[in-house]
Amino acid sequence: MTTLFDDPVSGDPVLPGFRPDPSVCRVGADYYLVTSSFEWFPGLPVFHSRDLVNWRRIGSALDRESQLDLDGCEPSRGLFAPTIRHHAGVFHLVCTLMDGPGHFVVTATDPAGPWSEPQWLDGEGFDPSLFFDDGPDGNGGDGSDGDGRAWFTAARVVDEGAGRTEIWMREYLPRERRLTGPEHVLWSGSHPGARWSEAPHVYKIDGTYLLLTAEGGTDVDHSVVAARADHVTGPYEGAPGNPVLPPAEGPVTxxxxxxxxxxxxxxxRAVLLGVRPGSALGRETFLSRITWEEGWPVFSPVVHTxxxxxxxxxxxxxxxxxxxxxxxxxxxWTTGDGLRLRLRPERxxxxxxxxxxxxxxxxxxxDVSTELHFTPAAPGxxxxxxxxxxxxxxLLFLRTTEGLSLRRGPEVLARTPVPPGPVRLGVRIRGFSHTFAHAAPGGTWQDLTTVEATFLVPLFTSVQLGLYATSSGRPSAGQAHFTWFGITYASRREPPGRRCR
Incomplete structure (x- = not known):
């Protein structure tokens, strides 16, 4: 069975950076996509596209404190692997809050929001999905109504040490937003000893049910496997050429x-996650063209431009x-005249x-840069x-009472005095090499130091670039004023920020 198609989709990754675990649905000519967000808020970003390549963020499914409590959430926990589907005029989005109540569903008639408060669902595990059996072509994506049943699937751990999991299913009642009826175990992997069968999605194609799952873990052994059945609850028979998308080598793994x-x-088409090695970008959203061979999906190569x-x-x-x-x-924070961050005790x-x-x-x-107007009034x-x-x-590049300080956690890696007044801060990122620089507004950039930040190796999340302020455990009425923030893709010889302002 062929595993690659020699007509790659251009424009990949379609969502670069921290955009893991994508899920997509279509309503008419419009596509909607969501990704995981883990411990970051607002949760579950929602994107819109007309061509599957150019995406625009239109909001987040969980943007209110009442919907999502991440207090004390550990790194790479929180919100795992959502799935978005559309049925009878309503968008249904399921996800799992790890170390919390578990699976939930939120709904909306407009994917830009507002989305409902979460309705918590029974069951163990992670990576939930929904399937609406809406007629002869099921998940064709045309948004048509139907009188078929709906189904909820998820993965759960059977033996964590061995990486053994199984995919289970129960009926889902869309109007009541709850699960009902008996549980069905659909799948435990493409072969004996298969590890980390997860990310299940069910489709109905030409009257046959197709189960697509990930396998091998999210590192270099990550793959896609497929199985088919005549009935939605199984039994499912694996593709003879599994995995239908084998572990990848090259510029995208x-x-x-x-x-x-x-x-x-x-x-x-398929949206899927992939990684560009040699950087801290982590898992991004890529696009693959799908053809069919003897009823099985064939993935085009995943590339990036x-x-x-x-x-x-x-x-x-x-x-x-x-x-x-x-x-x-x-x-x-406040906006309008730049960005102002309150100095708060939290660090x-x-x-x-x-x-x-x-x-x-x-x-x-x-190249990342900003202009900071801030005079510390007290130590910390x-x-x-x-x-x-x-x-x-x-890594934090901060103005303090002693000047500029570059820190990794509590460790000071470099410092330098600067005169009072506004200062520009920048970092030139080349893979894991980070060169920090500073300048007076309109002045010449001066490099402070270069850090080989190989400790910024992603697990489930990836590197974020941003602006920060703290009063280090003490109350403060102060604010830090950032007049702008810029990211450019300049030549290696150009200092950070020169093209920003």
């Missing part, structure tokens, strides 16, 4: 966690691309919500630029 969608023209989207943000408003670490109990490195706003790093090589007051993987792994 760790490919898996795929979700299929049919275009209005009858063609099929290095999409670059330079950014200059004056903070007239706060765009949906900015996130906080966990759910903020109070709003600590990055604690299991709290510090005064940090961040957005994903989208390319391995980029500090603000500046943040390169953050999680609570435990980050």
């Amino acid at each position: 760790c490919t898996g966690h795929a979700d299929l969608v049919q275009t209005p023209y009858g063609e099929w 290095d999409l670059r989207h330079p950014l200059h943000d004056d903070f007239a408003t706060l765009s949906a691309d900015w996130s906080t670490l966990r759910t903020p109990p109070v709003r600590f 990055l490195g604690e299991r709290t919500t510090p005064s940090l706003l961040a957005r994903p790093q989208e390319q391995p090589d980029c 007051e500090q603000a500046g630029l943040a390169v953050v993987l999680d609570d435990d792994s980050h």
